[in-house]
Amino acid sequence: MAKDKISKLDILKIICIAASWVTVGVIFVLFILSELFHTTTSFEKGVIKTLDSTWTYTTGSGLSGECTFPVNIKVKFGESVDISTVLPDDIKDGQYLLWRTSRNHKLYIDGELRHQYNGEDAWLPGKVVKGKTWAIPLSAEDCGKTLRIFKDEAGANNGSFYKVSYGDMYGIVGSLWAENGFRFIASLLLLFISIVLLAVNFGISHIYGIRNLSFRLLAYGMMAVSVWAITDSYLYQVVFGDNFYSGLVGYMITPIMPIIFIRYMDEVQQHRYQKICIILVAALLVDELVICILHFGDILSFQRTLGANDTTVAIASAIAFFLIIKDAIDRKIKEYKWVAIGLVLLIMLTGYEMAFINLAYDYPTGTCMVVGIYALMACAMIHTVGDIITSERDKRAAIDASIVKSTFLANMSHEIRTPINSIIGMNEMILRENTDEDIAIYSDHIKRSCNLLMSIIGDVLDFSKIESGRFNLVTDPYKSADLVNDLYTFLSEQAAPQSLEVRTDISAAIPSVLEGDENRIKQIVINLITNAAKYTKSGFIGLKIYATEAPVDSKSSEINSGKNVILHFEVSDSGIGIREEDCTRLFDSFTRIDEKKNRNIQGTGLGLSIVKALTGIMNGNVTVKSAYGKGSTFCVEIPQHVVDELPIGEDWKFIKREKPAPNDYQASFKAPGKTILVVDDNESNLMVIRQLLKHTEVNTILIDNGRDAVGLCEQNKYDLILLDHMMPEFDGLDVLRTIKEHPFDLNYHTPVIVLTANATEGSRREYLEAGFDDYISKPVDGATLEGVLSKYLSEAPKAQEIDEAELKEVLEKTDASQIPDANYLEEFFGEEKFKQIMLYCGGRDFACRVMAKVADDSLKALSRMRLALDDGDLEAYALAAHSIKGMMGSACQGEIQVLARNHETAAKEGRKDFLEKDYDNFALEVSRFCLGVQRK
Ligand code: ADP
Numbered sequence: 026m027a028k029d030k031i032s033k034l035d036i037l038k039i040i041c042i043a044a045s046w047v048t049v050g051v052i053f054v055l056f057i058l059s060e061l062f063h064t065t066t067s068f069e070k071g072v073i074k075t076l077d078s079t080w081t082y083t084t085g086s087g088l089s090g091e092c093t094f095p096v097n098i099k100v101k102f103g104e105s106v107d108i109s110t111v112l113p114d115d116i117k118d119g120q121y122l123l124w125r126t127s128r129n130h131k132l133y134i135d136g137e138l139r140h141q142y143n144g145e146d147a148w149l150p151g152k153v154v155k156g157k158t159w160a161i162p163l164s165a166e167d168c169g170k171t172l173r174i175f176k177d178e179a180g181a182n183n184g185s186f187y188k189v190s191y192g193d194m195y196g197i198v199g200s201l202w203a204e205n206g207f208r209f210i211a212s213l214l215l216l217f218i219s220i221v222l223l224a225v226n227f228g229i230s231h232i233y234g235i236r237n238l239s240f241r242l243l244a245y246g247m248m249a250v251s252v253w254a255i256t257d258s259y260l261y262q263v264v265f266g267d268n269f270y271s272g273l274v275g276y277m278i279t280p281i282m283p284i285i286f287i288r289y290m291d292e293v294q295q296h297r298y299q300k301i302c303i304i305l306v307a308a309l310l311v312d313e314l315v316i317c318i319l320h321f322g323d324i325l326s327f328q329r330t331l332g333a334n335d336t337t338v339a340i341a342s343a344i345a346f347f348l349i350i351k352d353a354i355d356r357k358i359k360e361y362k363w364v365a366i367g368l369v370l371l372i373m374l375t376g377y378e379m380a381f382i383n384l385a386y387d388y389p390t391g392t393c394m395v396v397g398i399y400a401l402m403a404c405a406m407i408h409t410v411g412d413i414i415t416s417e418r419d420k421r422a423a424i425d426a427s428i429v430k431s432t433f434l435a436n437m438s439h440e441i442r443t444p445i446n447s448i449i450g451m452n453e454m455i456l457r458e459n460t461d462e463d464i465a466i467y468s469d470h471i472k473r474s475c476n477l478l479m480s481i482i483g484d485v486l487d488f489s490k491i492e493s494g495r496f497n498l499v500t501d502p503y504k505s506a507d508l509v510n511d512l513y514t515f516l517s518e519q520a521a522p523q524s525l526e527v528r529t530d531i532s533a534a535i536p537s538v539l540e541g542d543e544n545r546i547k548q549i550v551i552n553l554i555t556n557a558a559k560y561t562k563s564g565f566i567g568l569k570i571y572a573t574e575a576p577v578d579s580k581s582s583e584i585n586s587g588k589n590v591i592l593h594f595e596v597s598d599s600g601i602g603i604r605e606e607d608c609t610r611l612f613d614s615f616t617r618i619d620e621k622k623n624r625n626i627q628g629t630g631l632g633l634s635i636v637k638a639l640t641g642i643m644n645g646n647v648t649v650k651s652a653y654g655k656g657s658t659f660c661v662e663i664p665q666h667v668v669d670e671l672p673i674g675e676d677w678k679f680i681k682r683e684k685p686a687p688n689d690y691q692a693s694f695k696a697p698g699k700t701i702l703v704v705d706d707n708e709s710n711l712m713v714i715r716q717l718l719k720h721t722e723v724n725t726i727l728i729d730n731g732r733d734a735v736g737l738c739e740q741n742k743y744d745l746i747l748l749d750h751m752m753p754e755f756d757g758l759d760v761l762r763t764i765k766e767h768p769f770d771l772n773y774h775t776p777v778i779v780l781t782a783n784a785t786e787g788s789r790r791e792y793l794e795a796g797f798d799d800y801i802s803k804p805v806d807g808a809t810l811e812g813v814l815s816k817y818l819s820e821a822p823k824a825q826e827i828d829e830a831e832l833k834e835v836l837e838k839t840d841a842s843q844i845p846d847a848n849y850l851e852e853f854f855g856e857e858k859f860k861q862i863m864l865y866c867g868g869r870d871f872a873c874r875v876m877a878k879v880a881d882d883s884l885k886a887l888s889r890m891r892l893a894l895d896d897g898d899l900e901a902y903a904l905a906a907h908s909i910k911g912m913m914g915s916a917c918q919g920e921i922q923v924l925a926r927n928h929e930t931a932a933k934e935g936r937k938d939f940l941e942k943d944y945d946n947f948a949l950e951v952s953r954f955c956l957g958v959q960r961k
Pocket residue numbers: 556557560598600601602603611616617618619623627628629630631632633634657
């Protein structure tokens with residue numbers, strides 16, 4: 026049904042399309058036929074003829090002669106011209122004489138005054154200046170009569186005569202359109218485009234807030250040129266009627282046009298020649314003012330100042346032209362080459378037009394300037410499109426660069442942390458074991474320098490995290506007394522070396538428990554305290570802390586519902602101070618103020634930018650007040666959620682921090698008999714770990730590459746593995762994957778802790794997600810290492826807990842009748858081995874079930890190997906061999922495990938000959954073991 030419907034619809038569609046084409050064809054044929062054969066018209070065909078007879082003239086100073094039109098008889102300013110000729114014999118009734126001129130003229134036919142005009146009669150000061158086309162009625166009787174024209178305007182144009190024509194009104198209007206139509210229509214279109222561009226610009230700037238001055242100036246320029254071209258056109262009169270005063274517009278707008286384009290040029294040249302441009306604009310405005318005063322003051326008409334006016338415009342344009350050429354020579358034109366081409370074309374075409382108006386007697390068609398502005402518009406469009414493409418490309422390049430930068434910073438931090446790890450570790454050993462006082466001092470210096478280096482790396486990392494937007498706050502409740510005490514202790518420590526006075530003003534009303542990122546707050550204030558101490562030679566450094574109630578509508582209320590406070594920290598000093606003008610750029614990244622003066626003070630210029638960014642992230646704010654040479658006060662405000670309103674009072678003073686002296690060192694736990702595997706490609710790091718753990722009595726096996734580590738793990742069961750991430754060839758993740766591949770792998774349940782210099786934000790989470798049990802970042806300190814290890818080594822074997830769930834699954838799947846007897850197995854494996862198996866499996870019962878499963882699965886894997894070998898599928902063979910390898914590990918069958926590994930490797934390497942030869946041997950060993958387990 027549906028199919029029928031569709032095909033009918035299709036037919037209907039085809040019919041409709043065909044009918045439309047037939048209709049179009051009929052219309053076209055009708056049009057052609059009517060054009061060819063229909064000769065009648067309701068309008069008469071226009072007639073226009075040029076009066077090309079010879080004229081006789083006499084000037085006011087008595088000069089006479091003969092000429093043909095067009096002509097420019099050289100007369101003095103204001104000198105009259107009297108010129109006459111004989112009218113032709115073919116003039117018909119209803120025809121007109123068409124001629125053009127501006128002010129003050131009289132026209133006689135055989136002595137009879139047929140037309141006169143006196144522009145001086147106009148009411149506006151400065152009078153009429155616009156030239157006009159006149160149409161004077163003629164009749165057949167005028168044939169052969171003498172036509173006399175008398176011009177006596179107080180201007181320079183009495184001697185110039187354009188052509189004179191005669192004909193009917195259709196012919197007259199037709200000839201006006203033919204001569205001026207292109208420019209007129211082009212100018213109207215230009216006006217329309219400029220209005221559209223301005224509207225678009227207005228819309229974009231209001232909706233998107235993007236302001237583009239050059240775009241707007243271009244539109245204004247186009248508008249000015251179009252208005253000039255429209256009002257100056259001889260068609261204006263035909264379309265809009267006789268408005269003589271419109272002629273003023275062209276003169277007045279002339280200096281405005283270059284002003285707009287010079288400003289446009291200044292914008293695209295990025296204000297390189299701003300001074301020159303301002304001078305040019307000022308000169309053109311003065312020119313405008315002067316010509317208007319002269320004209321409307323009835324002193325000198327626009328016509329008379331036209332030369333000076335145009336000269337000013339020409340000079341300004343020429344200077345603009347040279348600025349573009351200068352840019353071309355200086356190779357700075359690249360960024361605006363299209364606009365430059367457009368501007369040069371406009372200047373050249375306008376120059377030609379102006380020269381034409383001023384030097385030729387003929388009436389210009391005025392097309393050049395309009396063409397010039399169209400050329401500029403096209404070039405500006407190419408420029409704008411290019412700009413958009415370039416800015417898009419730049420944006421992408423900036424994003425790429427930022428990614429490269431972040432990666433570089435993370436790598437750099439990793440590379441620096443690794444050697445520092447050895448330095449700090451070795452140094453800690455010296456501090457722990459040394460008794461010599463001098464060495465203790467040297468060692469202490471090493472420790473301080475390492476700490477400084479670490480804090481710089483921390484700053485760089487923080488900066489990269491903040492910049493890339495990957496910075497996360499860790500919000501938790503904290504005791505404000507602890508925070509205050511820490512800051513106070515830090516302040517005192519910083520003040521001590523230079524014996525600075527410590528001034529504190531801690532409000533007792535601060536709520537005792539707050540919620541926020543305590544560590545980041547500390548980081549902010551510590552940064553400020555460090556700076557205060559750094560930039561103060563004598564006097565004091567001070568810390569004021571107080572809390573105020575957060576305004577209800579402040580951002581702080583967003584952080585949490587319930588009560589919030591603003592925590593204020595004011596860090597002051599009597600140091601070098603900061604100049605007022607420097608205060609604004611103080612928080613810019615990498616900015617150091619007074620570099621010369623401070624060159625002996627260590628710094629990267631990152632501290633304050635991090636302070637600003639962190640306070641911003643916490644919806645807070647940082648400000649600075651400073652008197653140069655006297656000191657500074659940095660004020661930080663951070664909104665915090667109140668957990669307990671109880672005021673801290675003096676609590677913070679009584680917190681005691683225990684700081685064991687290095688020589689008092691005592692291991693926090695002892696685990697003799699436990700063996701841990703430490704894997705790191707850096708030998709000194711291995712040594713550091715061994716030394717740091719010396720007092721815990723843990724047995725440390727050190728290995729410097731991932732492959733050997735895997736080998737060891739296949740043979741031995743460890744209590745814990747400390748694994749470096751970045752190692753050549755086989756890295757920490759590869760090792761982890763291999764040793765945790767199968768639940769029966771020997772170290773499947775061994776806790777694996779990653780030891781890495783990758784300390785970027787989120788590293789911990791990523792490592793835990795990858796399967797590590799814990800994370801320790803380098804450089805590792807003894808206390809952290811002990812703290813983490815004690816969790817795993819001093820507790821009961823973790824394997825037991827994990828086994829429970831997984832082995833339950835094994836239990837459910839294993840057929841009870843197949844489970845071997847425990848006593849039998851004990852005998853079969855031998856007491857020692859069976860104990861070990863029970864330890865892995867977490868109990869006697871489970872051990873029996875697991876061994877049943879191992880035997881069953883291994884036999885199945887064996888037959889898979891045989892099939893794979895017959896099919897030549899070495900990949901499947903390796904896989905099956907691998908699973909037997911893991912299972913034999915859990916069954917403590919080291920020898921079979923080695924055989925399985927050999928088969929796996931041979932399969933991976935494609936050594937089929939070996940497999941064919943050795944399979945039976947291998948199968949025999951595996952079967953002997955499996956059947957042995959299964960035999961009850
Ligand atoms: P730096 O690592 O250079 O100290 P910061 O970003 O912390 O970087 O500070 C930027 C600049 O601000 C410093 O180089 C220093 O000129 C000026 N500055 C910061 N704190 C103070 C202060 N307490 N007194 C005087 N100048 C300071």
